[in-house]
Amino acid sequence: MSARRRPPGPSVRLKLTLSYAGFLMIAGVGLIAVVLVFLLRYVPDKAVVVPAELAPGGRGQPDLFIPGRSDLWSAFAPKAALMLAFLLVFGLVGGWLLAGRMLAPLARITDATRAAADGSLFHRVGLPGRQDEFRELADAFDAMLERIEAHVAEQQRFAANASHELRTPLAITQTLLEVAETDPDRDTDALLARLRVVNTRAIDLTEALLLLSRADRGAFTREPVDLSLLAEDATETLLPLAERRGVSIETSGGAAPTVGSPALLLQLTTNLVHNAIVHNLPDGGSVRVRTDSGLGGATLTVENTGEMLDPRVVPTLTEPFQRGSERVRTDQAGVGLGLAIAASITRAHGGTLTLAPRPDGGLRAVVQLPAA
Structure with a gap:
């Protein structure tokens, strides 16, 4: 959808320039007004000539002329107008330069936004300088571009x-x-x-x-769910497969209440248990399923015996269609989406899925979900 067209208006730089000049003019007028009021307070209405003998210097001095308010105003007004004109020009020029300097980071962010809109997601603002509001905005925008680029890739x-x-x-x-x-x-x-x-x-x-x-x-309805019940359902459903493969399943732990989609969380649990059964020892393997709850939320842990796994390969197993070559079986290779679906369901429920190789071989999968 194209951006809505808006009628052209004054630039932000011009608005800031006028604002700076306006505030400077107001301050100048206020200062001149205060000075003028202070002077007029001690000036008589009309001009006064004080004779020399009455002047503080005494005889021999010229007569002292004290101007009246009209004389003071005539002498003060042109100079005040000249000063206000100077302040106006100074405010406009200085405000224009200052506004340009202040808005320079915003221009870089705008250029990066336009580049991203044209498909150049690798472009970054890279705003230098110390931390301020513009730097925070630029860093947040760069982080957003990085996430979008990674998501698109x-x-x-x-x-x-x-x-x-x-x-x-x-x-x-x-x-x-x-x-x-x-x-x-x-x-x-x-x-x-x-x-x-x-x-x-x-x-x-x-x-x-x-x-x-x-x-x-994330298109699902959330409701209270107990992971321990889902773990029992998943292990009961997959028990025939485990028996055919000679794999034993052990469930333990207590209630683990959370909030989410029962169907998706059951799919998550089933995928993890199925993965643990399929990628196990040829004979005599085991799978342990445990549920816990605490201050950190509800936890589901699925461990299985199996071959030694490369720690560098394990983090990639949650990517779609990623199968470690040593983990592929000719009879149950699957479609390569089991752990990817589990990770996606976990993210959609605001949780984390952590995979780690076991020291004795096999895999440990830990799902942490927010508490109910």
Whole structure:
């Protein structure tokens, strides 16, 4: 949407210049008025000539002339007018220069804003000098540009990765159909089974993308939620998967009340537990789920055994479609959005998700949410 057009008006620099000159004129008029009133208070109405013998110097001195108010006014008025004219010119010139100097940082911020509006998000104000209101505004604007640039870069990577991930099942489907058309001895049942698997993966990926978008927008109704109940639901749902993989699940802790979307927080818990089950030891692994509450809010901790993880790789696991090569399984590789969705849901609820490798191998995921 384009900016609303407004009629042109005087610049801020001109307004400040007129304000400076105006205040200077008011101060000058006030000062001259005070001096004039003080002088007129001790001056007679008419001019008076004091004879020499009555003057303080005595005889031999010229007669003393004391001007009247009209004489004083005639002599004082031109000089006062000249002084006011000088103050007006001085106020206009000095005010114009002073206003320009004061507004110079604002001009730099405006240039950076226009550059950002044209798509140049890498441009920064970089205002030098000591801390003041303009410096605070420039620093806040630079920080906003930095966040926007990082967000745009993340969205571009996400769009590219999503396109690649969605193209893969579509390309596989097209290849299967082309082979089936040219193969007279094709096995229809096998073809349908493979197409069903590919289609299921595409559906799972699309639903994950929609869930991630919903969590990023924060479009949900908030209500009281107990993370301990969600942890029990998630572990009960994923218990068959854990048994098939030979992974034991242990839940502990007490009530952890918070506020948010029960469906999204259940998805968050399910994703973390599912990730802990899938990326575990081939046999004899374990998953521990714990909920706590305290002054810092509600906490959900999911730990799992597994292979040793590179501490440099762990922070990137919450990015969409990021899978550590050592964490990918051929049977349950997923769509690469489980931890990204968990991180997005956590941010949408005003919380934090912290991932850390365990000393003995595996991963520890800690979710901290505001208390109810």
